[in-house]
Amino acid sequence: MSATMLPDKIHRVAVIDDDEQAREAMAESIEDANLQPVVQRTRLNSLDELIRKLTRDADAALCDHRLTPRNYAAFQGAEAVAALYQISFPALLVTAWSTEDIDNIRPYRRKIPVLIRSGGLEPRIIREGITVCLNEFNNVFLKERKPQRVLLRIEDTDSSFAYVIVPSWDPDTGLKLPLTLFPAHLGHIDPGMRFFAIVNIGALKNEDLFFDGFEIAEEPGNSYADLIRP
Amino acid sequence: MPILYVLDVKHGNSAVLMDDLGVTIIDAGVGSDLLEFLYENNIDTVEILILSHADKDHIGGAMSLLSSKKLRVKNVYLNTDSIKGSEIWDDLAYTLWDHHKTSDLNFEASITPHLNGKLDRGKVNVQVLGPSQYLAAKGPGSTDRNMRKLTSNSISAVIRLVFNKMPIALFPSDIDSIGLDNLLRGCDDIRAWLVVFPHHGGNPGGGDIHSFTTTFCEAVQPERVIFSIGHNQSAFPNSAVIQAIETTLSGVRMYTTGSSDVMLAHIGDNKDCPHRNCVGNIWLAFDKEPLEIIYEGMKS
Numbered sequence: 001m002s003a004t005m006l007p008d009k010i011h012r013v014a015v016i017d018d019d020e021q022a023r024e025a026m027a028e029s030i031e032d033a034n035l036q037p038v039v040q041r042t043r044l045n046s047l048d049e050l051i052r053k054l055t056r057d058a059d060a061a062l063c064d065h066r067l068t069p070r071n072y073a074a075f076q077g078a079e080a081v082a083a084l085y086q087i088s089f090p091a092l093l094v095t096a097w098s099t100e101d102i103d104n105i106r107p108y109r110r111k112i113p114v115l116i117r118s119g120g121l122e123p124r125i126i127r128e129g130i131t132v133c134l135n136e137f138n139n140v141f142l143k144e145r146k147p148q149r150v151l152l153r154i155e156d157t158d159s160s161f162a163y164v165i166v167p168s169w170d171p172d173t174g175l176k177l178p179l180t181l182f183p184a185h186l187g188h189i190d191p192g193m194r195f196f197a198i199v200n201i202g203a204l205k206n207e208d209l210f211f212d213g214f215e216i217a218e219e220p221g222n223s224y225a226d227l228i229r230p
Numbered sequence: 231m232p233i234l235y236v237l238d239v240k241h242g243n244s245a246v247l248m249d250d251l252g253v254t255i256i257d258a259g260v261g262s263d264l265l266e267f268l269y270e271n272n273i274d275t276v277e278i279l280i281l282s283h284a285d286k287d288h289i290g291g292a293m294s295l296l297s298s299k300k301l302r303v304k305n306v307y308l309n310t311d312s313i314k315g316s317e318i319w320d321d322l323a324y325t326l327w328d329h330h331k332t333s334d335l336n337f338e339a340s341i342t343p344h345l346n347g348k349l350d351r352g353k354v355n356v357q358v359l360g361p362s363q364y365l366a367a368k369g370p371g372s373t374d375r376n377m378r379k380l381t382s383n384s385i386s387a388v389i390r391l392v393f394n395k396m397p398i399a400l401f402p403s404d405i406d407s408i409g410l411d412n413l414l415r416g417c418d419d420i421r422a423w424l425v426v427f428p429h430h431g432g433n434p435g436g437g438d439i440h441s442f443t444t445t446f447c448e449a450v451q452p453e454r455v456i457f458s459i460g461h462n463q464s465a466f467p468n469s470a471v472i473q474a475i476e477t478t479l480s481g482v483r484m485y486t487t488g489s490s491d492v493m494l495a496h497i498g499d500n501k502d503c504p505h506r507n508c509v510g511n512i513w514l515a516f517d518k519e520p521l522e523i524i525y526e527g528m529k530s
Contacts, residue, residue: 143266150297151325153317167321168294169261171286194324201294202262220327224337227323 004127006035007134010090013126014058015039016050016080017094018072026062026094026121033123035060044073047083054089060130062121065095065105078108085111090133092116092126102207103161103178109210110198113145143202147210150201151217154193162189166209169201175209182214193217232354234391234399236426236512238487238526239263241460243282243426244291245401247391249352252277256389256401258291265294265301267511274301277351280341281308282387283403286318296325296335303329305336307345309366309387341387342366354516355392359420360405360413361385374412383435384409390422393516400425400450407437407445414449423521424454424514427475431457431467431486443474454483454523456512461488472496485509485525 013035015026020041027037038058044050050073054061061084065077073080077093078101084091095101096118105112113136114129132142141147148168156163161176182189198213220228235246239259246267247254253276258264268276281292295303306326329335338345342363349356361384365374370382386403400422405413406429413420428434434442455475457467467484469492475482482504486493489508497503510526 143262146262146266148262148265148294148297149299150294151321151328153321165317167286167318168290168297171260171290171318194321196297196328202266217324217328218331220323222327222330224323224327224330227326227339228320 004124004131006127006130010035010059010130010134012036012038012058012060013130014054014061014063016044016061016067016073016077017064018067018070019064022064022118029121029123029126030062033126035126043071044075047075047080050075050080051083051087051089054084055087059090060133061089061091062126063091063093065093065097065101076104078105078112082108082111085113085133085136088137090130090137092129092133094118094121099207103176105207106178106210107181109208110147110200110212115208141200144204144208145200146202147198147212148201149196149213150199152195152197152199152211154189154191154195156191157189166199166201169199169203169209173206175206177211181211186214186216232352232393232516234514234516235267236456236458236487236514237263237267238510239291239458240488241430241458241463241466242288242291243401243403243430243458245399245426247354247356248273249350249354252351254278254280254349254351254356255295256280257282257288257403258295259288260286260290262291262294264291265298268295268301276301276303277305278349278356279303279306280349280356280387280389281306282341282389282401284309284382285404286316289318289322293322293325296329299332302333303335304333305338307338307341307349309339309341309361309385340366353393354398357390357392358387359390359400359417360388361409362412362416365409365412374408378408380408381406381435383429384412386428388413388420390420397422398424398516398521399514400452402426402428402446404429406435407442410434410442410446410449414445420449421451423452424456424523425450425452426456426458427467427471430459431471432465433468439468439470440474443471444478447475447478452479452482454485455479457484457486457490457493459486459488459490461508463488463490464492466490467492469496485512485523487512 030037063077067073081091150168194217237244242259243257244259245256383404383406389401391399459466484505493507
């Protein structure tokens with residue numbers, strides 16, 4: 001039994017996974033956390049349908065990321081968790097592919113407070129994870145999740161990705177970001193460009209970083225222009 | 231009343247001086263530790279940010295301060311030579327300009343004793359002991375008067391805090407044996423009650439580690455030595471540094487901010503050992519008698 005206190009309103013936890021065995025394992029973990037599993041066994045045709053069902057039948061959710069392979073859902077788990085975040089509904093994303101799937105999870109990462117690696121689904125983690133979500137809805141962030149405005153530099157690009165450095169996070173580690181992450185109004189993304197963005201630089205791992213609120217960094221003016229290399 | 235914080239910023243350095251007329255920061259580490267500390271302490275204005283050593287892992291934390299819209303930094307001082315011409319230098323220029331646009335920042339690309347008298351914001355006298363203007367002007371890659379090659383570490387800024395004429399704390403950044411030799415030639419007193427040991431207690435570079443440590447300790451004569459290190463460190467502080475400090479300084483107490491296998495082994499089962507491993511943030515009230523540090527780990 002976990003010591004993490006949850007509000008009384010959190011009791012029913014939905015299980016969203018395309019794999020029946022995985023659903024059963026999730027349900028057991030939820031029971032071990034002294035919560036009531038609500039297993040979703042049938043196909044979910046849209047995010048609207050998911051939201052409608054969950055807000056009616058559950059108080060929180062555990063959601064696997066890969067939901068499409070068995071034709072279980074019309075969306076991926078990251079998208080679902082982010083949509084639930086928008087309506088302040090606590091949801092935890094579960095995946096065995098946190099590193100491999102990072103490119104399609106990243107666009108939603110700011111609205112995914114908790115990403116649990118498969119195998120790490122302990123009762124304590126579930127209760128703590130729901131608490132993390134509820135805190136974020138009240139603008140209380142873990143250090144690893146706190147949004148900060150920082151500079152990022154484009155090192156290189158290809159047809160799909162920008163390769164960037166975030167000096168305030170780790171000046172020696174390059175990050176690969178999908179170009180789709182950059183809003184269209186910023187125009188073409190080229191090497192050498194710099195942006196300010198909202199990033200959780202307290203994150204310990206690459207896959208936990210989120211990027212949001214991009215602004216083009218203005219080239220230094222006045223005497224500061226002299227600081228820039230020719 | 232002034233309070234000094236030596237922050238646990240993993241493998242890096244950062245100290246915050248809260249004085250009567252404002253906040254002074256010496257080094258910014260990398261990442262968000264310093265920024266978090268300032269938020270937690272409701273600090274929205276930094277009077278002075280000193281970047282004593284312009285390694286990229288020091289500038290990262292400074293850039294997060296300058297980029298934040300919740301914080302105003304009024305003055306930034308930095309010895310620039312070690313990073314001029316690099317991408318990270320341009321990154322810094324962008325963040326300085328971004329900050330300047332909204333809050334009229336004052337930036338000086340030099341830290342030498344010419345600043346003395348300009349850095350005080352209350353009762354604590356913030357002194358720049360080195361590098362000399364001669365060394366700073368020559369810069370890394372050139373040589374000193376003895377034709378020894380200067381590195382960026384050789385011209386690390388050395389900052390001392392003095393309160394009621396008592397030298398309280400010394401921040402020698404990453405000074406190496408050549409920098410130390412030049413410092414001692416130009417400065418007859420670098421004593422301080424507390425020191426954040428150079429190089430996180432690692433190899434000072436370009437010199438014998440025992441000789442460097444002994445010379446440094448004899449000159450500074452600290453009673454408290456802090457190693458600002460990351461966690462799960464197996465190489466910091468160097469055991470030769472610990473031994474040389476104990477041999478040179480009677481009654482000294484040593485502290486590591488992060489967890490060090492070396493310090494842990496040195497302390498062993500000795501419950502009377504004065505040294506402490508993995509203490510986290512450290513703070514010091516300047517007016518307390520006797521002077522003593524407090525550290526986070528004391529709570530547990």
